[in-house]
Amino acid sequence: MKKLINGADTVLEESLDGFAAAHADILLLGAERKFVRRRTLKPGKVGLLSGGGSGHEPLHAGFVGRGMLDAACPGQVFTSPTPDQIIEAAEAVDTGAGVLFIVKNYEGDVMNFTMAAEMTGREVASVVTNDDVAVERSTYTTGRRGVAGTLIVEKMVGAAAEIGMPLAALKALGDEINRRTRSMGVALLPCTVPAAGRPNFTLADDEMEMGVGIHGEPGRRRVRLASADAIAEELVGAILKDLAPEPGSEVLLLVNGFGATPLIELYLMVNSAKRILEGAGITAARFLTGSYVTSLDMAGVSITVSVLDGQAKELWDAPVHTAALRWGT
Amino acid sequence: MKKLINGADTVLEESLDGFAAAHADILLLGAERKFVRRRTLKPGKVGLLSGGGSGHEPLHAGFVGRGMLDAACPGQVFTSPTPDQIIEAAEAVDTGAGVLFIVKNYEGDVMNFTMAAEMTGREVASVVTNDDVAVERSTYTTGRRGVAGTLIVEKMVGAAAEIGMPLAALKALGDEINRRTRSMGVALLPCTVPAAGRPNFTLADDEMEMGVGIHGEPGRRRVRLASADAIAEELVGAILKDLAPEPGSEVLLLVNGFGATPLIELYLMVNSAKRILEGAGITAARFLTGSYVTSLDMAGVSITVSVLDGQAKELWDAPVHTAALRWGT
Numbered sequence: 001m002k003k004l005i006n007g008a009d010t011v012l013e014e015s016l017d018g019f020a021a022a023h024a025d026i027l028l029l030g031a032e033r034k035f036v037r038r039r040t041l042k043p044g045k046v047g048l049l050s051g052g053g054s055g056h057e058p059l060h061a062g063f064v065g066r067g068m069l070d071a072a073c074p075g076q077v078f079t080s081p082t083p084d085q086i087i088e089a090a091e092a093v094d095t096g097a098g099v100l101f102i103v104k105n106y107e108g109d110v111m112n113f114t115m116a117a118e119m120t121g122r123e124v125a126s127v128v129t130n131d132d133v134a135v136e137r138s139t140y141t142t143g144r145r146g147v148a149g150t151l152i153v154e155k156m157v158g159a160a161a162e163i164g165m166p167l168a169a170l171k172a173l174g175d176e177i178n179r180r181t182r183s184m185g186v187a188l189l190p191c192t193v194p195a196a197g198r199p200n201f202t203l204a205d206d207e208m209e210m211g212v213g214i215h216g217e218p219g220r221r222r223v224r225l226a227s228a229d230a231i232a233e234e235l236v237g238a239i240l241k242d243l244a245p246e247p248g249s250e251v252l253l254l255v256n257g258f259g260a261t262p263l264i265e266l267y268l269m270v271n272s273a274k275r276i277l278e279g280a281g282i283t284a285a286r287f288l289t290g291s292y293v294t295s296l297d298m299a300g301v302s303i304t305v306s307v308l309d310g311q312a313k314e315l316w317d318a319p320v321h322t323a324a325l326r327w328g329t
Numbered sequence: 330m331k332k333l334i335n336g337a338d339t340v341l342e343e344s345l346d347g348f349a350a351a352h353a354d355i356l357l358l359g360a361e362r363k364f365v366r367r368r369t370l371k372p373g374k375v376g377l378l379s380g381g382g383s384g385h386e387p388l389h390a391g392f393v394g395r396g397m398l399d400a401a402c403p404g405q406v407f408t409s410p411t412p413d414q415i416i417e418a419a420e421a422v423d424t425g426a427g428v429l430f431i432v433k434n435y436e437g438d439v440m441n442f443t444m445a446a447e448m449t450g451r452e453v454a455s456v457v458t459n460d461d462v463a464v465e466r467s468t469y470t471t472g473r474r475g476v477a478g479t480l481i482v483e484k485m486v487g488a489a490a491e492i493g494m495p496l497a498a499l500k501a502l503g504d505e506i507n508r509r510t511r512s513m514g515v516a517l518l519p520c521t522v523p524a525a526g527r528p529n530f531t532l533a534d535d536e537m538e539m540g541v542g543i544h545g546e547p548g549r550r551r552v553r554l555a556s557a558d559a560i561a562e563e564l565v566g567a568i569l570k571d572l573a574p575e576p577g578s579e580v581l582l583l584v585n586g587f588g589a590t591p592l593i594e595l596y597l598m599v600n601s602a603k604r605i606l607e608g609a610g611i612t613a614a615r616f617l618t619g620s621y622v623t624s625l626d627m628a629g630v631s632i633t634v635s636v637l638d639g640q641a642k643e644l645w646d647a648p649v650h651t652a653a654l655r656w657g658t
Contacts (some may be wrong), residue, residue, distance in 0.1 A: 002517040002534070004557045004594040004630055006601075014557075015593045018600030022616035057592040188331040205331070228333045228343075233603040260589035262625050264344045265333040271347030272335075287351035291620075296591050297628070301333055326656055 001197045003297075008194040012054050012076060019061060023323045026065040035089035036061040037071045044160045046170055047071070047093030050102040050154060051086060052109050053078040055193070056214060059151060059293045062324030068104075069322075070160035078215050079192050079295070080108035086116035090124065098123035098167040102154055102174060104146030105130040127174030129153055131183045131304065133242045134211030134219045147214050148256040148293040148304045149181035152316075155325065159318035177312065182239040185302030186219070186231055187212035191261065191295045196286050210234060214258070214295045214302075228265075232272035235303040240280055245307050247281035253317060254304035257291035261299050266290065273303055286316055292324060332525045332543055337523040341383050341405060350392060352652045355394045359573040363586075364418035365390040366400045375490045375499055376422030379431040379436050379483060380415060382407040384522070385543060388480060388622045391653030398431075398651075406522050406625070407544050409437035415445035419453065427496040431483055431503060433475030440539035454496050456503030458482055458514045460633065461572045463540030463548045476543050476624040477585040477633045478510035481645075484654065488647035506641065511568040512570070514631030515548070516541035518589065520624045539563060543587070543624045543631075549623035557594075561601035564632040569609055574636050576610030581645060583633035586620035590628050595619065598630055606634070614644055621653060 005011050013033055017257070020029040020036065028039050035051070050060040051073030060072035070093035073081035090099045099120075103113045105128050117124040131149030132138075138145050157174045165173065187209040190199040200216040203209060211219025226234075245251065255270045257263075266289050274284050285308055293302070308316070319328030334340050342362055349358040349365065356365050364380070379389040380402030389401035399422035402410035419428045428449075432442045434457050446453040460478030461467075467474050486503045494502065516538040519528040529545040532538060537555070540548025555563075574580065584599045586592075595618050603613050614637055622631070637645070648657030 002537075002554060004517070004560065004590065004598055006556045006558050006597075011593065011597060014600045015597040018596035018598070018603065018618075021613075022596065022599050022618050023604055031483070044379070055591075055593065057596070062592075208331075225331060227335045229335050231333065250458065259591040260386075260626065260628070261333065262588040263391075263620070264340065264384065264625070267347035267351065267386070268335075268340060268344040269333055269347070270351050271343045273397070274350055284350075286589060289347075289351050291592070294591060297589065297624070299331065299589070316645065327658070 001192050003194060005194055006299055011194050012074065016074065024320060026323060030088060030092060034085040035071045035073045035092065036064050037248065038064050039091050041093060041095055041142050044097055045095060045261065046097045046167050047058045047095065047099040048095060048102065048158055048161050049089055049099055051075065051081045052104050055078060055296045058324035059082060063151060063154050063322050065322035066326065066329065067318055067320035068154055070252050077195065080112045083112050083116040083119060086113055089123055092291050094122050100167060100170050101126040102150065102157065104150050105143055105236045106140045106145065107142060108140065110300060123167060125171040127171060127178060128324060129178050131181045133182050133238050134184050138213055139217040145213050147185065149183045149306065151292055151306065152252060152254065152306045153177045153182055155320060156312060156315040159315040181304060181306040182243045183302050183304040184235045184238050184324050185212050185300060186210050187216065187258065187298055187300035189299035190216055191259065191298035193296065212300060214293060215283050216295060216298060220277045228268055228274050232269055232276055236273050236276045239303065239305050243281055243305060250283050250285035250308045251277065252286040252306040252308055253277065253284040254288045256293050256302045256304065257296040258300045259291055259294035260297045261291065261301055266301060269301055330521050332523060334523055340523050341403065345403065354648060355652060359417060359421060362456055363414040364400045364402045364421065365393050366421050367393050369629045370399060370422060370424055372424045373426055374424065375426045376424065376428040376498050377431065377487055377490050378418055378422060378428055380404065380410045382409060384625045385623050387653035391650050392483050394651035395658065396491050396647055396649035397483055397654065406524065409441045412441050412445040412448060415442055416449045419445065419449050419451055423451050428649050429486065429499050430455040431479065431486065432457050433479050434472055435469045435474065436471060437469065444509050452496060454500035456482060456500060456507060458507050460507060462511050462567050463513050466558060468546040474542050475513045476514065477583055477631050478507065478512045478635065480621055481510055481583065481633065481635045482506045483648060485488065485641060485644035488644040508533060510633060510635040511572045512631050512633040513564045513567050514541050514629060515539050515564065516587065516627055516629035518628035519545055519609040520588065520627035522625065541629060543622060545624060545627060559598055561598055561605055565602050565605045568632065568634050572634060574611055579612050579614035579637045580606065581635040581637055582606065582613040583617045585622050585631045585633065587621035587627040587629045588620055589626045590620065590630055595630060602632055642652060
C-alpha cells in the first residue's frame with residue numbers, strides 16, 4: 001500500500017483538519033469532527049444535511065457551503081456515519097425550518113439517517129438517491145445504489161433551499177431530480193482501504209469491472225478492457241435504456257473520475273459520451289467533468305446523465321460556494 | 330497499460346474536443362487544435378499565452394479564461410508545442426498591447442517559445458518559471474524545472490493583465506512572483522505515456538522518488554516510503570531553506586496531486602505542511618488543494634509555497650473564470 005498517510009487510524013481526522021484549515025472561510029468542523037458545517041447559516045432556511053462513509057472526497061464535505069449543503073457527516077472510510085453524528089449535525093443546522101437529509105441508498109446509511117430522524121425530534125424529511133443503473137441489488141444495498149448523481153441532487157436542492165423553498169417542496173424536488181438522474185461506472189484498477197492495507201478486489205491486467213460500485217462492489221460483469229468509445233457506449237446505453245429520455249431532451253452530463261483517473265482521460269470520455277448522446281437525439285446542455293465522487297485510489301470513471309428542464313437548469317446555474325464546486329460567487 | 334482511450338495516437342485530439350465542448354462558454358479550439366483560446370478577448374489587454382507538453386491537465390488549457398490565460402498551446406504528451414502553434418496563438422490573442430509568454434523552464438519549451446517570439450514580429454516578452462528546488466539540472470532542463478508554481482504566476486499575472494497592466498510591468502511582475510515561489514514533489518508510482526505503453530520509470534513497492542519531475546524525471550534520491558509527515562518535512566524543509574522567507578511571512582500553500590492521488594491524501598498533506606510552516610513562523614494565508622499540474626497517472630504530490638504581499642493576495646483573490654479555477658464570477 002502506497003499512500004500519503006501517517007497511519008491507517010488517523011487518516012480521516014488529519015485529512016479533515018487539513019480540509020477545515022484550507023476552507024476556513026466557508027466551513028467549520030464540529031466538536032470531535034462529527035460533522036463539517038457551513039460557517040454562516042441562513043436563518044429560516046431549511047437545513048440541508050448529507051453524509052456517508054469517507055473515501056469519496058470531495059463528496060460530501062466538499063459540497064458544504066452557500067447554495068449547497070449546510071452540513072455533512074463523514075463516517076470512517078467506507079463506513080456510515082453514526083446516528084449521534086447525524087443528530088448533532090441536524091441540531092447544528094436547524095434554524096427553525098426543518099432539516100432535509102440527502103442519503104445515498106446503502107443499508108447502513110439509510111438505517112443510521114432514519115434512526116437519527118426518529119431520535120432528533122425535529123422536523124426532518126429525507127431524499128434517498130439511487131441513481132446507479134448497474135445492478136438492482138448490491139453488496140451493501142437493497143435496491144439500486146446511490147452514486148455520483150447524488151451531487152446533482154445536492155446542488156439543485158441546495159439552490160432551491162437557498163431561495164427559501166420549504167421542506168416538503170424540497171423533498172419532492174429532490175425525489176424528482178433523483179428520478180431524472182442515472183449513472184453507471186467502470187473500474188480499471190481497485191482501491192485500497194488504508195485499514196485493510198490491500199486492494200479490495202483484484203482485476204487482471206486486461207480486465208475491467210463494468211458497473212462497479214463506489215466501494216469496489218461487483219458490477220454487472222468482469223470483462224476485457226475495451227476502448228473508451230466501447231465503454232462509453234455501454235455506460236450511456238445502459239443509462240438511456242433505463243432513463244428513456246424524450247428525444248430532443250437536454251441533459252447535464254457528469255463524467256466523474258474515481259480518484260486515480262487523469263483529467264485527460266475524463267475529457268476524452270466526455271467527447272465519446274457527448275457523441276453517443278447526440279446520436280440518440282439528446283443534447284448535453286451542461287457539463288461537469290472531474291473527480292467528484294471517488295473511491296479512494298480506484299481508477300475508472302462513471303457517467304451520469306440528468307434530464308434538465310428550465311427549473312433544473314436554473315438551479316444548476318445558481319451561485320454555489322463550496323470547496324469543490326464554485327461559481328457565480 | 331489501463332487507460333480510457335481509443336488509441337495512443339488520438340488521445341490528445343479527442344480529449345481536447347471533449348474539453349472544448351464542455352467549456353464552450355469560456356473558450357474555443359483554434360484550427361487544427363493548435364491552441365485553446367479564450368472565447369471573448371478584451372481589446373487593449375496584453376495577451377497571456379502559455380503552453381507545454383500535454384499530460385499535465387488541467388495545466389495549461391484549464392487556465393484559459395477571464396482573469397488568467399488568453400491562450401494555451403498543447404503539445405503532444407510530454408512534448409513541447411511547435412513554434413507554429415505558438416505563433417498562431419500569439420496572433421489570435423494579440424489585440425495591440427503585445428503578448429506575454431509564460432514558459433516552464435524545459436529546453437524544448439524555451440527553445441520553441443523563443444523561436445516563436447523571434448518569428449512573430451509582434452511585441453512579446455517572456456516569463457520563464459523555474460520553481461522546482463529539487464535539482465539544479467534535470468533530464469530536459471538546464472537550470473531548475475518549472476512546475477506547479479507556474480499556475481500561481483499565471484493566476485496573478487492574469488489578474489494584473491485583466492486590470493490593464495502593460496507588457497513590461499507584467500513581465501517584471503511574473504519574474505517577481507516566480508522568485509517568491511518554490512516547489513518540490515515526490516512520486517509514489519510512475520506514470521505511463523500512452524504512446525509508450527509502459528511506466529516511464531519503476532519504483533519498488535516500498536520506494537518513492539523524492540524530488541521527482543513532472544515527467545517522471547529523477548529527483549534527488551530514491552528512498553524508502555515514509556510517513557506523510559516525514560515527506561512534508563522534507564519537501565517543505567527544502568523549499569524553506571531555498572526560499573528563506575522572513576519569519577512572520579504569509580504564504581500561499583499549494584498542495585498538488587500528480588494525477589492518481591486521492592483528495593483525502595492531499596488534504597492530509599495540507600495538514601502536515603501547514604503545521605510545519607507554522608513551526609517556522611510562516612502563516613498559510615491562502616490554500617489551493619487539488620490535482621492541477623499533473624503527470625498523467627503518476628501518484629504523488631508536490632508542495633508549492635509562494636510568499637504573499639498585499640498585491641499578491643489581491644491578485645490571487647481577483648475574479649477568475651476558467652475550466653479549472655473559478656471564483657468571484
